[in-house]
Amino acid sequence: MSELQDTARRLLDEGAAQVVIGWEAGRRGARPAFVTDAAGCDRLIFDARCVHDLATFLNPRRSQVADLGRAAVVVKGCDAKAVAGLLREAQLARDQVVLIGVRCGGVAAGPEGPEPPALTADTVAARCHGCDVREPASVDVLVGEPQPEPPVAATLDERVAALDALSPAERLAFWTTELSRCTQCYACRQACPLCYCERCVVEKTEPQWVETSPHARGNFAWHLTRAQHLAGRCVGCGECERACPVGIPLGLINRKLQQVVYELYGYTVSDDPAVPAPIGAYAVDDTQDFIR
């Protein structure tokens, strides 16, 4: 911990950054912290409760964060993939931000609690299964001890496979029930590091592409649109599902998207911004059999 705090203090002292975005312990558990002075660096922590994807705060539209000055951001593997997404999509220039990488052996399902939980198959976040980044690459500083692989939870892949095994009518019934709770608050969008549009399609009214009323039609339109826009871009950080106030299992949709994109394009989300995503690349042998 002191290595992280010392690094943050040094970056602020040297003027390499005006704000360090990391995690602190709040009353209900870990939460994002914005440290602007050396003394505040004592608050910085990193443990299994630090689930938040801090790349979300690099969204160029978040002027209240940009106002704090040049940022140094603490990133674990999934955060680094999201930062790579922002770089890949030209939302951020690499020299605008200092990246402090932390070695991560998985995080818990949520940030709650006065102490980090011991990571077991029951407590680890579902998204950590299959995560290949113990050490985020392309960072400016790397801190922390080497970490083991995260425990294997009941995986998202198994749950997606169970859904795939259903008939289309059964699958529709499943999602109809789940999405019936949606109030179209868009907390999923706001929590997403890659949902950075200046004006989201649901906020366009001339014409109104997506009905904003939380009835079945509007909810399906919203979640299908969201899924389409994140295909091949979603890093699987799980923040959308965690933010959802009514507990819709959005992680199942995201994982299915990742599977489809892999099957069609052989692409898995990379923490290297130089690796192009399918949406931004063209190859002569790209599959075209969906064009009929």
Added chain:
Amino acid sequence: MNGRAADSGHDRAADGVATQSAAPRRVLLLTHDGLATLVEELATADAAAVAPAWAGGAGRAAGAPGAPRETEYRAVTGAAELAFGGRLPRLSLKQFFLPPTEVLFTWRRTAGDVELTAAPTDVPARVVLGARPCDAAALPIVDRVMNWDYADELWNARRAATTVFSLACGVEDESCFCSAVFLEPAATRGSDGSLTPVDGGYLVETFSDKGEAFVAAHADRFAEPPAGAAGDELRAQAEAFRAAARERVAANLRLDHDRVRDWLEHHFDDPFWATLGPRCNGCGVCSSVCPTCHCFDIVDEPESVGHGVRRRNWDTCQACVFTLHASGHNPRADQNARYRQRVEHKFLVYPTRFGDVLCTGCGRCSRACPTGQDLSEVLAAIDGLSRSGAGPDTGGAGRSHGAEGAAS
């Protein structure tokens, strides 16, 4: 159906004097079996009984092994669904009075004209069993807004059709602060009756005509408390439950509302706000789960050629587009301004107009916030700033800059 929803007779006066609990009109006993039969009876009679129930769904509600199950208010049909001992329901009771979406009227184009049909306001009678007192208290608080310059027919019709029995609360956790906003864990404000856990069931108290009518209509399910020492013992158990809960919640937060209101009024541009905005996602989960947030958006939706509906949907001041002008100008330019709006509406604007606060201390906003924004911590910080004697808009003399300005 255009009448104003009457505050319960024992409602807190608008002059700022707190009345936490009313003297009951009747005291009865409801056994666990009696409650189960009552719920089944209501279901058979097609009369909706809304109650806290174990949440469905394949998401978080399914939970990790060993994690406490989530609960939700919904119409229940059997006692097995009841989650009276569960966690605070994830959404408040608000959805049954101001649904996330509802039709205001339908329109149909006819030859040379447009025919409008208002949404029906004949709401079937229903009862809420086991409302949290912080959810029940929110109803008369929002009544004022819904009847201020315009009597909201749909809200009022649902209020008139609903009898609310609250369940004395044992206090959820460290984010509860009802006792800091003129309530308590067994507050009866907004309740037609209340249930307090005692051995074998619940001590039932009624506070309004609606509450009395409900117990009279289901008289077989309720019993007179035993006479003598046995009855005294039950009343003592109920009081002990309430007292323990009061003590638990009182430790969480204390506020001087006059001073908080005064500070808010004179510190619109205080740097304190810039310590809160950066963390905020602007998602408005706080207002979705809030029992008193009531802002809505109006949308027109064509259903097909020549006919459609006008709806109102939940909205939130935390969204960027909430105040975005057609010109492109946004008077609340960033999340610092939007978070300030939420606090000011609840603890300055509403109090100035109605002599009360737009908050029941349920703590849902703090629990649901994906980034750990904590309203009771923010209020404690403002209370602290208001004591520090800093003059208007001096902006945090003596405070360090950064989010720690809000840390307790």
